[in-house]
Amino acid sequence: MASVCSLALVLLFSFLSSHAFVVSLASSDGFLQCLSAAIPNQLLYTQSSPSFMPILVSSVRNPRLFTPTTVRPLVIVTPTNASHVQSTVICGRHHDVRIRVRSGGHDFEGLSYRSERPEVFAVVDLNMMRSVRVNRRAGTASIDSGATLGEVYYAVSKASNQLAFAAGLCPTIGIGGHLSGGGFGMLLRKYGGAIDNVLDATLVDAEGRVLDKKAMGRDVFWAIRGGGGESFGIVLSWKVKLVPPPKVTMFKVPKSIDEGVIDILTKWQVVAPALPDDLFIRVVVQNDVAEFQSMYLGTCDMLLPLMESHFPELGLNQTHCKEMTWIQSVPYIFLGSTATVEDILNRTTSLDMSTKATSDYVHQAIPKDGWVKIFILLAKPNAGLLIIVPYGGKINSFSEAATPFPHRGGVLFNIQYMNFWLATTDGSTQTKWVKDFYAFMGPYVSQNPRQAYVNYRDLDLGVNVVVGNVTSYKAAMVWGEKYYKGNFKRLAFAKGKVDPDDYFRNEQSIPPLVARK
Template identity: 75%
Template sequence: MASSRSLALALLFGLLSCYASVVPSLASSHGFLQCLSAAIPKPLLHTQSSPSFTSVLVSSIRNPRLFTPSTVRPLCIVTAINASHVQAAVVCGRRHDVRIRVRSGGHDYEGLSFRSERPEVFAVVDLANLRSVRVNGKAATATVESGATVGELYYAISKVSDRLAFPAGLCPTIGLGGHLSGGGFGMLLRKYGVAADHVLDATLVDANGKLMDKQAMGRDVFWALRGGGGESFGIVLSWKVKLVAIPPKLTMFRVPRSVDEGAVDMLTKWQEIAPALPEDLFIRVVVSKQVAEFQSMYLGTCDTLLPLMRGRFPELRLNRAHCREMTWIQSVPYIYLDSTATVEDILNRTTSMDTFNKATSDFVHRAIARDVWVKIFAWLVKPDAGIMIMDPYGGQIGSLPESATPFPHRAGVLYNIQYMNFWSADTDGSAQTRWLKDFYAFMAPYVSKNPREAYVNYRDLDLGRNVVVGNVTSYTAAKVWGDKYYKGNFKRLAMAKGKVDPHDYFRNEQSIPPLH
């Protein structure tokens, strides 16, 4: 043990000596590791000198853009298997002035769950082994640990009932901890709102290492957890959620239409009718180059869908050959993976590290004119162009007030846009990120304003970064990005942070600042 610690300290010395004024001392880092070693079994503690360190670190990195030789790596990773390990990490961190970052599925778009943009010493608590899912079919509830994936929750529900579901995201490898912390939505959005709307309780480790449930944490902190972003208020170990009703069979379709086939007119029409359709029908669009693919879930049969589409959206020219009737659980791989994928494929946690990406988002309140769509398609055929993914709102998402949860994007929103671009390791990505930045600027007149809204689960550090003043995150600086994600809810989030973490122990480049 002594030689292992010595090697770990030697690896850290170069970093710590360069940044002695802004990071804990070598002695405090040593003390932190000793504290953890006394409280956590050795196989669960991965220091930088451990043979397992790199493999554990990259185990759920979803974007190689965020893992380069210059990435500031954690002092150690704690692969907790019970609450006491998480509590020990927090207690040791507070005692020795080492901050904690928390990773559930690793999908944070800027990698803030496992890396720092600042030269600091920090540790990662990885929740991937805290992944149990318990479904109560009679009560229509599930208790799910934060390290479980969306796919694992969906699969567990399907094993209990074909009449129950959960309205979370499409990507099955997303960790539930981060997903619920930001809101979370998928193809049941218009029928049931965001995933965070259905959280009944949560178990939180606060900045003092204490375990809290809904009653102990209080109304304001419980409100903040359900959409206020991960890693600001503590570490949520598990969630109790309310499941929702679905029919035993539903109808899916994926219909691609090119510009030559009328995609411009279809999108012009879609953006007005999609949010106004019956809430059982959800039609999203993925636009790439000259093609718009309309992807749909209908909570009913093809026989009832076809006349509805003929009456409300005849431009799409949907016919019976497009319909795919299936169970809800079968719809998950159908949309996100491909038509040949099986239900068991949604349990696969691995993700390719071959493709780099960058993303940002917008919300649209007023329909975009046809001539602008022509210009949008011109942007999408430029060299190094990315894609647009658009999810319609309306229905139940707008039935709650903006203050119901921290997720404020509700009534009045027509749809959300996610812009993404991709590149491989043989290019530096500068052309792709420049296209994304320029296209985002082009879209400014046609999307929400004052603030220009964004979705926190599509995190983008270009919207703003925190500034630390006197060892506490500046509320004024954070408000720059905070108003975009949370609108009028940002101040209440900061006040909740002031109650549960007044000294700002849990923080990153876009964490909620404490307001007293």
């Protein structure tokens, strides 16, 4: 099965190098001179540098978003400390050059390294800032935003086999972007999302100041924990609470149409969100097969009677169970049964596949005839796949306003629709399938607004309009309320407090609202 986390790097490099995009030099010379005076030159990569393209492409995860016409940055800054980030912001403000920030490069629309519109911008690539410092006694970790989930998980496991971190599945995702949008994985029902375990953060704001939780204030600290990246400043590091999972039991059980998968899924969607919090069962559906993938915080002997009581339709037995440590479950569930723990440290991904994705939230069970129609659409040529994640438990226990991430009580599950195609081919048929499937699902998913997950960013939901050099709040509501529901307005006021001039912005950044006194 393909994954968003694959033409080879050298082919992409040579192809793009022959189609350089010429940016306006009106303000760029002064900006570059300002950077050179404040930051070591070996940390700066201009378009004339031989290393520019390899550095830029190093964290491109989706070739669909990087073509000969892609607007490329004027310079890539690879800071090693906070002062380099501060200098980049100050120079950018002074010379009217905007900044995009990249931690892992997994933004589904590539907004961390490209622009949809012609503009002069720089990329701050946090690849060199990825330290993970674990405090075993306190059960916490301080994590630089450039660290990947794999690096975080590995560092936590090395520090203590009694600690884990409740976050996502893909090891190459950067922690900065992951936490900025929410972050959920197989521990969400027991411990909530990644943002629910954030204790503090360090932010460089639009004035170039370094702010911690206290200095940035309650509203801004609330906003950065799920309000999306590149709206409020550059988060350099996060302090998070770690969690204590015991030995876990994993299983992967595929079921096909001939094995009654439609009836099983019809039952799963009601059972999975209501199971004991120690049990998580997600579903990956492709063609006529649904694979049920599970983590149970306990032994197989404890799991089997639980499944027999709550979900006998799946037919789980002893042969399906694989007991392992939490850290062993990370490569097992995402990279496969032959992967090792060390494999999660690999930051590279293949660039031979392009992708398109979007998402929905479901509050009421889909009727059986709806699942029948879903499998008919999945059987079409060039169809994609579904990744269905159950909620319930801890993640649903928070109020919608506790963090900007509003998908809490009443949510049964999240669905991600995704399609893949070879980077050397057109992909229009696969993209159309995603759009058509999204349209078909309208009657079965959340309404008013139809909700989506910001970490599965989709520009088809709407893009910003800039009026008088400030993002229009009214235009941004079109997409903003889908991601944030009623929290969107509060996010805009938080933006108005920390960045009223809208320096940090992209095609789906939060617009500033300034409270009148």
